[in-house]
Amino acid sequence: MQHRILRGTTAMVVALTCGLPAAAQEVGEDGFLGTLTLTAGKRDIATGSAVALTVVDQEEIEDRQASTVAQLIDSVPGVELINGTTPQGSGINIRGYGANTTYGSDQKVAIQIDGASVGSEELYRIGTQLFTDPFLYRSVEVLRGTIGSFEYGSGIVGGVVKLETKDAGDFTGGVPGFRFGQTLEFGSNGSGFTTSTLLAWQPAERVEFLANYTWRTQDDLTDGSGDTIGNSSFTTPSGLLKGKFTFGQDDEHSITLSHSRTRADDKDVPYDQFATSGGMFGNVDRLTDTRQTAIEYRWNPLGNDLIDFSANLSRADQVIDYSYVPGSSPLEGTPTFAFLESTVNAEQRYVTDKLTLKNTALFTTGAVAHRLKAGVEFIHKERADNTAASAPGGEDHRIAAFLIDEMSIGGWTVTPALRYETSEVSGMNGEGTFENDALMGGLALAYDFGNGFSLFGSAAYTEGLPIIDDLGTSASALYKMGTSEKSHTWEIGASYAGTDVFASGDRLAVRGNFYRTEMWDITSYTASGSTSALLDRVETQGFELEASYGLENGLYADLSGHFGTGREYGAGSDTVWRNTPANTVGLTLGKKWDEALDLSWEVVHATNKRDALGADLEDSTVHNLRATFKPQTGAFRDTEIRVGIENAFDLDYVGHLSSSDRPAPGRTFKVTLSKLF
Numbered sequence: 264m265q266h267r268i269l270r271g272t273t274a275m276v277v278a279l280t281c282g283l284p285a286a287a288q289e290v291g292e293d294g295f296l297g298t299l300t301l302t303a304g305k306r307d308i309a310t311g312s313a314v315a316l317t318v319v320d321q322e323e324i325e326d327r328q329a330s331t332v333a334q335l336i337d338s339v340p341g342v343e344l345i346n347g348t349t350p351q352g353s354g355i356n357i358r359g360y361g362a363n364t365t366y367g368s369d370q371k372v373a374i375q376i377d378g379a380s381v382g383s384e385e386l387y388r389i390g391t392q393l394f395t396d397p398f399l400y401r402s403v404e405v406l407r408g409t410i411g412s413f414e415y416g417s418g419i420v421g422g423v424v425k426l427e428t429k430d431a432g433d434f435t436g437g438v439p440g441f442r443f444g445q446t447l448e449f450g451s452n453g454s455g456f457t458t459s460t461l462l463a464w465q466p467a468e469r470v471e472f473l474a475n476y477t478w479r480t481q482d483d484l485t486d487g488s489g490d491t492i493g494n495s496s497f498t499t500p501s502g503l504l505k506g507k508f509t510f511g512q513d514d515e516h517s518i519t520l521s522h523s524r525t526r527a528d529d530k531d532v533p534y535d536q537f538a539t540s541g542g543m544f545g546n547v548d549r550l551t552d553t554r555q556t557a558i559e560y561r562w563n564p565l566g567n568d569l570i571d572f573s574a575n576l577s578r579a580d581q582v583i584d585y586s587y588v589p590g591s592s593p594l595e596g597t598p599t600f601a602f603l604e605s606t607v608n609a610e611q612r613y614v615t616d617k618l619t620l621k622n623t624a625l626f627t628t629g630a631v632a633h634r635l636k637a638g639v640e641f642i643h644k645e646r647a648d649n650t651a652a653s654a655p656g657g658e659d660h661r662i663a664a665f666l667i668d669e670m671s672i673g674g675w676t677v678t679p680a681l682r683y684e685t686s687e688v689s690g691m692n693g694e695g696t697f698e699n700d701a702l703m704g705g706l707a708l709a710y711d712f713g714n715g716f717s718l719f720g721s722a723a724y725t726e727g728l729p730i731i732d733d734l735g736t737s738a739s740a741l742y743k744m745g746t747s748e749k750s751h752t753w754e755i756g757a758s759y760a761g762t763d764v765f766a767s768g769d770r771l772a773v774r775g776n777f778y779r780t781e782m783w784d785i786t787s788y789t790a791s792g793s794t795s796a797l798l799d800r801v802e803t804q805g806f807e808l809e810a811s812y813g814l815e816n817g818l819y820a821d822l823s824g825h826f827g828t829g830r831e832y833g834a835g836s837d838t839v840w841r842n843t844p845a846n847t848v849g850l851t852l853g854k855k856w857d858e859a860l861d862l863s864w865e866v867v868h869a870t871n872k873r874d875a876l877g878a879d880l881e882d883s884t885v886h887n888l889r890a891t892f893k894p895q896t897g898a899f900r901d902t903e904i905r906v907g908i909e910n911a912f913d914l915d916y917v918g919h920l921s922s923s924d925r926p927a928p929g930r931t932f933k934v935t936l937s938k939l940f
Contacts, residue, residue, distance in 0.1 A: 303813030304821035305851060305863065308772035310758035313678070313707035313719040314411035315422075315776055315807060319403045321433070326861075326891055328448060328907050328933045329397050330455070330479065332426065338867070339405045340807040340825040343844050346875070346921050348484070348928060349497045351527060351551055352536040354391050356920065357407055358780070359803050359829050359842040360421030364537070364875035364920055367391045369787045370727055372421040373412065377428055377521045377557040379577035380416070383613050384646070385732040385787070387606075387653065388535040388544075389583060393424065394553045395525045396501035398446065398459040398477040401429045407807070408778055409723035409752040410705045413665050413682040414621075414638065417703060418727020420750050420780060428503055428521050431471035434463040434939060441465075443940045452931035453496065455481035469509040477501045486926035487915030493539030494532060495928075501525040513565040524554045531588050534607050537875070539924050545592030547607055549585035554578075568625035575619045583611040605651035612647040621665075634669040646731045648691045655734040656691040678707040686728045688744065694734040697744040701726035705752075715761035719776075721754045733786060743786040750782040768815030779804040790833030791841070798833035801840050817855040824848040839877075845919040846871045861891040872919040883916040885927075905935040 305323055309316050317339045319327075329335045333353040337344040345354040345362040354362020361372030366385045374382050374392050382392040404425040406412065412419035434442040444461035459477040466472075480498040483491050505521040527550070534544035557577040564570055587607040594600040621638030640663040648656025663684035670677045681704040689696040705723030712718075726747040733743035756776025764771045783800040790796045805827025813819035825847055829840030846869065853863030865887040872880035888908040894900055913930040917923055 303770040303772060303811040304819035304853065305861075306809075306811065306821060308758075308760070308774055308809050308811045310715075310760040310772055310774055311709060311711055311717040311719070312758075313709050313721045313754065313756075315407040315754070315756075315778075316411065317405045317407075317809070319405070321401045321429070324397050324400060324403065325903070325935070325937070326889055326905060326907075327397075328450075328889075328905060328909075328935055330450075330481070332393050332395060332397050332400070332403060332424075333391075335397055335403055336405050336424065338823065338849055339407075340809060340823050340847075341407055341805065341827070341844055342405060343919055346537040346925060349495055349536075350394050350396070350499050350525070351389075351391060351497065351529070351549075352494070355393060355424060356842060356844070357405070357421035357424075358778070358805065358827070359801075359840055359844055362392055363842050364922075370418060370730055371787075372424065373416045373419050374424045374426075375415065376426045376523065376555045376579070377577070378559060378575040378617075378619060379555040379557045379579045380615050380617055380642070381553070381555060381579040381581070383581055383583070383611065384730055386583070386611055388537055389585075389611075391536075394527075394551060394581070395426070395523065396477050396479060396499060398457070398479075399428055399475060399501055399503045399523050400426050401433055402427045408721075408754060408780075409725050409750065410680070410707055410721040410754065412723075412725070413680045413704060414636065414667060417663065417682060417684045417701060418725055418748060418750075420725065420727075420752070420782060428505055428523060429461070429473060429475065430505065430507065431463040431465055431473040432507075434461070434473075435465040435471065437465070437468070439465045439467055444937065445940075446935065446937040448933065448935040450481065450931055450933045452928050453481035453484040455479075455931075455933075469514065471507050473503070473505045475501075475503040484928045484931075487910065487913045487929040488926075489929065490926075492926060492928065493924075494536070495539075495925075497527060497529070499525055499527045515562060515564040517561045518558065519561075520556075520558045522554070522556045524552070526553075527551045531591070534585065534587075537922055537925070539922070541591050543592060543594050544603060544607055545595070546588040547585040548588060549583065552582045552584075554580045571623040573619075573621055575617075577615075577617050577619075579613075579615045581611075581613045585609065606653065609649045609652040609654070610647060611649060611652075611654055613644065615642065615644045617642045630672050632671045634671075636667045636669075637665070639664045644731065650692055655694060655731065657689055657694070657731040657734050659686060659688050659731050661686045661728075674711045674713060676707075676709040676711070678709075680705050680707070680723075682725075684728065688729060688731060688734065690731075690734040697729060699728045699745075699747055701728060701747055716757070716759045718757050719754075720756070721752075723752045725750055725752075727787075729786065746784050746786055748782060748786055749784050750780055752778060752780045754778045766814060770813045771811070773808075773810040775806065775808045777804070777806050785833075788831070788841075791831065791836045791838050793834050796834040798831055800833075801829065801831045803827060803829035803840060803843065805844070817857070819851075819853050819855065821851040821853075822849070839873075841877060842920065843871075845869045845873075857895075859893055859895050861889075863889045865889070869919060872917075874917055874923040875920060876923070878923065880917050880919070883914060883927075885914055885916075886911040901939040903935070903937040905933075905937075907931075907933040907935075909933065 343356040406423040442463040446459040448457040457479040484495040507519045509517045559575040562572045642661040644659040665682040667680040685700040703725045707721040709719040758774040760772045785798040808824045810822040829843035831840045849867045851865040892904040909931040
């Protein structure tokens with residue numbers, strides 16, 4: 264059975280096995296080889312898979328010296344960072360879905376932290392899908408499109424962002440002992456400063472604990488012209504506690520508990536987190552507090568390919584509490600302000616509890632090798648009532664079951680996937696109770712020619728069941744509650760991975776794929792120029808490219824790009840889809856001297872850009888320089904020194920889909936010092 268599995272690359276294995284990069288011949292925990300990945304440059308390229316997946320590992324997280332997780336992944340093809348570089352304001356948009364210029368989320372991008380589903384719903388001009396700190400994580404996975412999403416939720420059109428917190432074993436090396444780590448980071452623009460302290464303790468081989476405290480702060484940034492960018496300062500303390508216990512014969516059982524939290528207490532700041540000043544809403548005192556807790560039990564007996572079982576119980580709790588600062592709105596004292604007052608004095612809170620049970624079984628039927636993943640989820644989301652602030656309270660109960668069967672025969676891999684989900688949404692103010700259900704799924708095909716070259720394609724259908732934000736008594740709200748948003752996505756592509764391609768010892772990995780998505784029965788967007796008429800449909804299509812090439816002497820080049828278009832139709836209008844990603848291409852040239860030194864130059868060019876109101880923006884070309892030094896011997900062993908220059912030529916520009924009055928930061932020098940004791 265394992266011989267057949269090892270023969271070909273797979274259609275969905277990256278998404279199904281947490282997507283961790285594997286060496287070319289490394290076998291995973293369940294004995295399954297998985298998709299081939301080659302590390303030539305800074306980022307692994309997954310080849311042979313129908314799932315468009317990019318993994319940002321811990322080394323790249325540290326090298327990028329990002330202030331937010333959104334800044335970490337905006338270099339992934341098709342991913343856009345919406346409105347700002349602050350943890351409270353930045354949002355993630357994938358293939359034109361997710362965060363947008365009005366809300367922090369449209370529910371079409373799923374985000375998970377250690378299995379906990381995080382993020383708010385449609386909070387106007389506030390809120391973000393992901394409020395946390397990069398230093399808490401060992402890897403971030405970005406899964407684009409629908410085909411690999413059925414394990415993680417319904418209605419996922421843009422993709423999935425999965426974050427995994429650090430483990431003590433990453434620092435102890437799996438050996439009993441104690442390690443202490445300290446990181447200091449300095450940024451010239453906005454006088455940024457970060458301190459991150461880590462304690463990793465492994466009292467025994469099967470027991471490990473980790474604690475991390477990170478405090479990040481910066482003042483207002485300046486743009487390429489030297490002007491201050493308003494509402495760009497922040498201070499965010501973050502923490503992580505994690506423990507793992509392994510037990511049983513052959514260590515077949517394990518229990519992992521993690522708890523992470525990020526908090527910001529801002530005083531006299533604009534209510535509109537996307538803007539640089541208070542505007543008509545004025546300023547507020549705002550507390551943002553996000554907590555994620557997950558406990559996971561795993562049973563994976565040695566020698567039994569039919570059992571790889573996990574049970575993950577999680578809670579995500581987000582609070583956004585804000586109160587109006589008197590005298591800060593020009594509308595104060597007018598009849599209009601009476602309407603706004605309830606909006607700028609409110610507490611928003613979301614609590615999502617989820618239990619996920621799943622098992623992966625390896626078996627054969629005749630000549631076909633199967634990797635069957637089956638699971639069931641129980642989800643309960645509760646939202647505090649703020650009807651006066653256009654945020655109705657309610658509860659959303661869901662039950663879902665999914666089945667994904669990866670079948671391999673010869674060079675072929677065929678992967679059907681199904682998800683069935685039911686929901687019951689009830690309001691707190693007499694809006695009633697609404698029930699919905701949907702069956703969704705897809706089919707992925709991949710063929711491995713045995714010489715490093717592979718072809719793949721997929722078709723997927725998903726439905727986004729109505730959410731708490733759709734509660735209401737108006738005709739429009741009642742229509743929404745009875746209707747699921749629906750979408751089809753088709754993809755086709757090819758990949759190649761090999762060594763000794765152009766020179767002895769070189770490594771090349773290339774992946775390209777076309778996608779086309781059509782979404783209809785839309786309830787989350789109104790037609791252009793209308794406040795009540797909903798869009799009829801949205802059509803998007805694009806091409807994504809990832810490539811990496813490295814020579815034996817350490818020279819490397821990474822290339823990524825996205826080129827796409829989109830149209831929206833509704834109320835007699837036919838125009839460019841408002842959230843269409845910009846056309847971008849990024850090139851990184853660098854050289855590594857073994858593990859000691861890495862120097863790189865990154866160039867990112869973007870065209871077809873628009874601001875938050877749809878006005879055209881000028882093309883931009885941004886240069887970033889990075890250097891990482893890791894002494895391998897002597898007193899400075901386990902010390903890492905990183906130096907970066909972001910926007911090296913101090914370009915004055917506005918990012919795609921950002922407000923026109925919120926330009927991108929100008930030149931920024933960053934220095935990071937890390938030491939593990």
